[in-house]
Amino acid sequence: xxxxxxxxxxxxxxxxxxxxxxxxxxxxxxxxxxxxxxxxxxxxxxxxxxxxxxxxxxxxxxxxxxxxxxxxxxxxxxxxxxxxxxxxxxxxxxxxxxxxxxxxxxxxxxxxxxxxxxxxxxxxxxxxxxxxxxxxxxxxxxxxxxxxxxxxxxxxxxxxxxxxxxxxxxxxxxxxxxxxxxxxxxxxxxxxxxxxxxxxxxxxxxxxxxxxxxxxxxxxxx
Numbered sequence: 452x453x454x455x456x457x458x459x460x461x462x463x464x465x466x467x468x469x470x471x472x473x474x475x476x477x478x479x480x481x482x483x484x485x486x487x488x489x490x491x492x493x494x495x496x497x498x499x500x501x502x503x504x505x506x507x508x509x510x511x512x513x514x515x516x517x518x519x520x521x522x523x524x525x526x527x528x529x530x531x532x533x534x535x536x537x538x539x540x541x542x543x544x545x546x547x548x549x550x551x552x553x554x555x556x557x558x559x560x561x562x563x564x565x566x567x568x569x570x571x572x573x574x575x576x577x578x579x580x581x582x583x584x585x586x587x588x589x590x591x592x593x594x595x596x597x598x599x600x601x602x603x604x605x606x607x608x609x610x611x612x613x614x615x616x617x618x619x620x621x622x623x624x625x626x627x628x629x630x631x632x633x634x635x636x637x638x639x640x641x642x643x644x645x646x647x648x649x650x651x652x653x654x655x656x657x658x659x660x661x662x663x664x665x666x667x668x669x670x671x672x673x
Contacts, residue, residue: 469636469637472636472645472648473578473636473637475645476636476645476648476649476652479528479531479645479646479649480649480652480653482532483531483532483535483649483653484535484653484656486532486535486536486539487535487536487538487539487542487653487657488539489539490536490537490539490540490543491539491540491542491543491546492543493540493543494539494540494541494542494543494544495543495544495546495547497543498547499540499543499544500544501544501545501548502541502544507541510537510541511534511537511538511541514530514533514534514537515534515650515654517530517533517534518530518531518534518646518647518650519647522644522646522647523644527646528646531646531649531650534650535653538653538657542657542661545661545664546559549664549668552668554671558664558667558668558671559664561663561667562660562663562664562667563660565663566656566659566660566663569626569629569659570629570652570655570656570659573626573629573630573633574629574633576630577629577630577633577634577637578633578637581637582634583634583638584630584631584633584634585631585634585635585638587627587628587630587631587634588631590627591624591627591628591631594620594623594624594627595624597620598617598620598621598624601613601616601617601620602617614665614669615666615669618662618665618666618669619662619666621658621659621661621662622659622662622663622666624658625655625656625658625659625662626655626659628651628652628654628655629652629655629656629659632648632651632652632655633652635648636648
């Protein structure tokens, strides 16, 4: 009887902890997405030119490293907003480029709607089904390496078909990352830090949106 009471108490504690991480993660995610929208709008209003790819990588990975180093302190929140604000600011010139196209507004809105629906749908699958998607961890690690190499090759050789495959690959990668991260929170198998969970989901949403925008632009011959 005492053993059963202990198991019930552990289950209740697990559920409370999971709900707390989920609530904090989605709350912070909503705020960072809103902040990114503000910085993207500022970049668009100022007519900022597209950032050099090497400067982008240094800024993005440098700030991401800072987030991971400070994730267990109050500084982690400041680092999170610095990272997401930077990512939003770099998105501004990309959006301006697409909005300059004849059907640019439709492309941006379609990509935004598809991103939102995909995120909500995948999150619902992980939360409702309670399925453990931890097996995607190895796929994500291998996929990240392949995509980075393919992206570098695409930038060097400027092969349109390769860039198309890279964009499609990032859509799949981002979708798998959303399932994996949400599952990790639900099962408490890995992620219990809501700042790190937020960053993972944010990067997945960012990659998903940019990749869908690229694919829609290619399919519309833009």
